Amino acid sequence: MTSEPAPSLRIAYSPCPNDTFVFDALAHGRVPGAPALDVTFADIDVTNGMAERGESDVLKVSYAVLPYVLDAYVLLPCGGALGRGCGPLVLTREAGLDLTGRTVAVPGERSTAYLLFRLWAADVVPDGVGEIVVMPFHEIMPAVRDGKVDAGLVIHEARFTYRNYGLHKLADMGEHWEGTTGLPIPLGAIIARRSLGEGTLKRLADAIRASVRAAWDDPEASRPYVMEHAQEMDPAVADQHIGLYVNEFTAELGEMGYAAVRGLLTRAAAEGLLPPLGPEALDFP
Template sequence: MTAPAEPLKIAYSPCPNDTFVFEAWAHGRVPGAPALDVTFADIDITNGMAERGEFDVLKVSYAVLPYVLDEYALLPCGGALGRGCGPLVLTREAGTDLAGRTVAVPSERSTAYLLFRLWAADTVPGGVGEVVVMPFHEIMPAVRDGKVDAGLVIHEARFTYQNYGLHKLADMGEHWERTTGLPIPLGAILAKRSLGEATLELLAESARASVRAAWDDPERSRPYVMEHAQEMDPAVADQHIGLYVNEFTADLGADGYAAVRGLLTRAAAEGLVPPLGPDALAFP
């Protein structure tokens, strides 16, 4: 299988899990893999890139898949699914009833948002009130200051919300795992279908080989990871990698595909995303 002559344009985040996964490939240490032209962008940016058909390969939120799978194929590896890493709903007062209340969220094109709406449909009679999109770093201060009644937060906020005097009302990941038994679908790797079946297969092989190279020699990737982690403590970066780079990164497998289809099917039933076609997740 011959690699494309020109470097493929790829966009992924500067987060430790992505730089860990792609380090070997980005530095030409995956034999036979296509060369990469890397752009770093947060996932809300890459979601928009995918919707506009930009870039050959992208790391996106699984929540954006129903909008882009006509043009892009889901690679069966390289992404992020996890357990015990779900988003939280935070409030100023413990046990706040969210019926009719205002909730701040960082994005409406995210797994976190879909999980929140599915949780609310199951547990908030009458539903929540207004949903306000605001930058992630503004959400906890807004809840603390009473500008909104609750906030949906992700990632490191799981460990810092107490600093704002806030309370955890619910863990969206716990609800999802308890009701489905499946991992939480977080980030997906997509590649343009127009690259052709052979290239898509090569991309999947290259992503798997890059993950395995990172696992075989974790120290080799550390300079690249820390260069882009921006002031993150190395121990925190290691925890981040340990949480989000796992067996599903090497291969989605039956549980991974069931988690993705389960999330998007439930979300479509709630009118949150367009329905998936029966073969939408098929690879290549």
């Protein structure tokens, strides 16, 4: 009598190069002893909503959504995106534009990018910006270029391509965050359902670490998966993207990573932008 194979874990992450790079070995069964994955690709605004509705076992989400989902999910200590020099940018057609009362496109109201933007705007635009318009992140730069909005908050590879749209960098949310806190920028988190149990959660975290190391050890092995989902991105841009967002914090949040996450969520709660977290909310089993 043979035992039934363990069911696959449903996981949702973005098609962006950092996520496909991190999860390539794990998604393709090249991490011995790891749980099998049933992968759904979705932009971060979609995965944030999936997490709030409890629609997957494992998800890549914005750190800004954690206070709304940590009753059902636990933050994994690896696999996410933190770093330095990798913050969201505010772009405009006109250099030096005053954003007071202006329309700004953002990639999601529960995104970490928008949270960092609100913390920045509280310091820099004291009279407040105007209407906030939520758009998929790949539509934001064309909307700014075409004058549909006055400014756009962009993430991911837009850091490397915005000049192609004739746009100007008005501000770097990461520079503001790092300059005021000295901490790395928390962007995307990996969360898993608490009901999976301590053993499965630890096994999953170990598997993600192993997948990250496998990608670092043999970057070419992940290239087909990365480019298949990179939305016609130039390979050099994909490499820049990976280099910026996959770093030591991806392999292990560590003391500095956890300090950055707590710092962001605590500061946002103090500003009334997020619900406060309990003292043990970020603890991993």
